[in-house]
Amino acid sequence: MINPELVGVMIILIGMYGLLTKENLIKIVLSINVISIGLVLFFIGVGYVEGADVPIMPREKVVDPLPATLMLTTLVVDVAITSLALALILKMRREEE
Amino acid sequence: MIPLIVAFPIIMAFLTSILPALRREKFSKYLFLIGMLSSWIILPQIIKNLPFNEIVGNWSRISGIEVAVDNYNLPFIMAELILSAFVALYVYGNYYPKKIENKAYVLILLLHAGLLGAFISRDLFNYYIYMEIASVASFALVGISKEKGARRAAFKYAIFSLLASYIFILGIGIIYLKTGYLNLVLIKENLRMSREINVALTLAFTSLLLKSGIFPLHFWLPDAHSKADAPISALLSGLVVKAPAYGMILLTLTFPIGIFVQRTLLTLAFLSMFFGIAMAILQKNSERLLAYHTVSQMGYVLLGIALLNPLGAAYYALAHALFKGGLFLSVGTIAEHYNTRDLGKLSYRSSKPLAIAIILLSLAIGGISPFIGAFGKSKISEGLCGFLKYLLYLGGTGTLVSFTKLNYYLSKRKEKAEIPRKKTIIPLLLGILTLVGGIYLYSHFNILKDLTSIAIAFILFYLLKKLGVFEISTEAFIPEQFRSLGKEINAYMFLFTALLLLFLLNFL
Numbered sequence: 001m002i003n004p005e006l007v008g009v010m011i012i013l014i015g016m017y018g019l020l021t022k023e024n025l026i027k028i029v030l031s032i033n034v035i036s037i038g039l040v041l042f043f044i045g046v047g048y049v050e051g052a053d054v055p056i057m058p059r060e061k062v063v064d065p066l067p068a069t070l071m072l073t074t075l076v077v078d079v080a081i082t083s084l085a086l087a088l089i090l091k092m093r094r095e096e097e
Numbered sequence: 098m099i100p101l102i103v104a105f106p107i108i109m110a111f112l113t114s115i116l117p118a119l120r121r122e123k124f125s126k127y128l129f130l131i132g133m134l135s136s137w138i139i140l141p142q143i144i145k146n147l148p149f150n151e152i153v154g155n156w157s158r159i160s161g162i163e164v165a166v167d168n169y170n171l172p173f174i175m176a177e178l179i180l181s182a183f184v185a186l187y188v189y190g191n192y193y194p195k196k197i198e199n200k201a202y203v204l205i206l207l208l209h210a211g212l213l214g215a216f217i218s219r220d221l222f223n224y225y226i227y228m229e230i231a232s233v234a235s236f237a238l239v240g241i242s243k244e245k246g247a248r249r250a251a252f253k254y255a256i257f258s259l260l261a262s263y264i265f266i267l268g269i270g271i272i273y274l275k276t277g278y279l280n281l282v283l284i285k286e287n288l289r290m291s292r293e294i295n296v297a298l299t300l301a302f303t304s305l306l307l308k309s310g311i312f313p314l315h316f317w318l319p320d321a322h323s324k325a326d327a328p329i330s331a332l333l334s335g336l337v338v339k340a341p342a343y344g345m346i347l348l349t350l351t352f353p354i355g356i357f358v359q360r361t362l363l364t365l366a367f368l369s370m371f372f373g374i375a376m377a378i379l380q381k382n383s384e385r386l387l388a389y390h391t392v393s394q395m396g397y398v399l400l401g402i403a404l405l406n407p408l409g410a411a412y413y414a415l416a417h418a419l420f421k422g423g424l425f426l427s428v429g430t431i432a433e434h435y436n437t438r439d440l441g442k443l444s445y446r447s448s449k450p451l452a453i454a455i456i457l458l459s460l461a462i463g464g465i466s467p468f469i470g471a472f473g474k475s476k477i478s479e480g481l482c483g484f485l486k487y488l489l490y491l492g493g494t495g496t497l498v499s500f501t502k503l504n505y506y507l508s509k510r511k512e513k514a515e516i517p518r519k520k521t522i523i524p525l526l527l528g529i530l531t532l533v534g535g536i537y538l539y540s541h542f543n544i545l546k547d548l549t550s551i552a553i554a555f556i557l558f559y560l561l562k563k564l565g566v567f568e569i570s571t572e573a574f575i576p577e578q579f580r581s582l583g584k585e586i587n588a589y590m591f592l593f594t595a596l597l598l599l600f601l602l603n604f605l
Binding site for chain 2: 020032036
């Protein structure tokens with residue numbers, strides 16, 4: 001039986017594999033992004049309820065909205081870090097030349 | 098009430114960041130100072146009714162975010178407020194060149210707000226978010242340093258700190274999945290231990306160990322802390338590594354900690370202590386010496402956590418923040434004016450206040466009795482049995498040896514350097530504060546013991562010098578492949594993964 005939590009953890013492991021083996025700095029930043037995507041999937045899976053509805057209007061059975069909102073915050077952190085890390089790579093390249 | 102101490106710095110950070118767009122950049126330093134010092138106004142109110150907890154916006158505990166100030170986090174908050182005020186005064190004015198001044202102020206304000214937010218939070222996710230605000234600001238602050246190689250250090254720091262955060266969040270996710278809450282009080286009420294919770298705790302502890310720079314996961318710390326500018330190093334070493342330590346305290350207060358975790362943390366604490374001292378003794382770069390002492394001192398904080406003595410850990414964190422912040426500021430000031438960080442070329446002969454400050458702070462870090470370091474150590478060593486107590490004593494002597502070396506090099510007469518008065522007064526004030534604070538909190542004198550440990554430290558220093566230990570270069574131990582940053586990150590990542598797997602397998 002495959003569920004989103006399991007797939008999320010697998011994607012995190014793929015990201016960690018990238019950090020273990022890739023030498024290129026941009027690939028390292030991308031591996032960190034892969035880890036964060038896996039994390040988002042894991043959390044969305046945590047909040048999922050089988051057969052439930054969107055948590056917008058009061059309904060009988062809705063999915064848990066909290067993990068999704070938490071992940072919005074994590075995505076923001078991820079965007080900030082990615083741009084910062086790429087800027088640092090650019091600076092390092094310029095220093096080397 | 099409590100959230101306000103975080104709200105002011107964040108609002109000021111926002112206002113400061115829009116000033117360049119309004120062409121009013123010259124006001125940024127005033128807003129910066131207001132933001133850094135405004136939290137002091139609310140502090141008396143909070144201290145008056147301690148312990149104090151509050152749900153932001155008066156929601157119920159289930160749907161709101163809880164913040165609190167009590168005995169466990171008051172030392173952290175005090176350390177944050179005191180050290181950040183001193184650093185703010187040090188940076189205020191003309192420390193940064195005009196071009197990056199505004200940005201540096203915004204980043205320091207965000208760092209300040211993030212740390213305060215992390216220290217008051219009682220909600221796991223809120224704690225993570227604020228710690229992340231502080232970390233992102235600190236990566237950028239390391240990156241803007243003038244030092245060569247700072248970008249490389251900042252990149253390594255960013256990657257590993259971010260990895261640690263994601264692993265920590267995975268742990269929080271598992272805890273949420275099993276208990277249904279993120280609030281620590283509610284988690285404690287609804288907790289039923291299971292294998293999943295154990296996995297979550299292992300993930301959380303390993304990632305926090307990486308973030309707080311405990312041996313063997315310390316590899317990013319000496320680079321990041323030694324390449325940053327002096328006031329930033331003071332903030333990083335004094336405060337930023339304490340946020341994950343506070344996270345560990347929160348976890349130990351909420352979850353029952355098994356004997357295996359306790360033993361592991363205890364071993365890591367002692368390893369970290371002695372490894373940090375050994376590496377510090379070998380350093381020739383003044384800032385790297387201090388950075389390795391952070392690894393060693395974080396071992397003491399971890400020791401308090403491992404002995405389930407959170408108060409001891411918190412007070413040691415306060416003591417460490419004060420003296421390490423002061424040391425980085427004072428040694429950094431000298432290094433900046435000689436324009437080198439080579440210990441052999443620096444001297445404090447040309448500035449009396451700095452000389453007094455460094456000697457006071459060196460005694461404080463060595464745990465000599467009326468200073469605040471002795472207070473921290475006495476708190477930590479409560480509940481420590483015979484053999485380990487001697488190890489702790491040995492650690493203190495090792496620290497003194499290393500600082501004898503620092504003072505020995507600095508006290509040699511070298512060419513003069515003009516050091517502005519303001520930059521010498523602030524470290525001196527911090528040095529006096531470690532003495533006054535120590536007398537206020539713990540007025541025990543133990544002259545005989547202190548004099549013997551100083552004498553032993555002098556003799557050991559002399560012996561090590563005769564043996565030529567200080568001539569050994571640590572550069573030779575770094576493998577050739579580590580020239581490439583990618584390879585270095587791969588190798589350290591391997592270390593982290595191996596340790597994580599080891600803990601997971603042992604814990605299941």
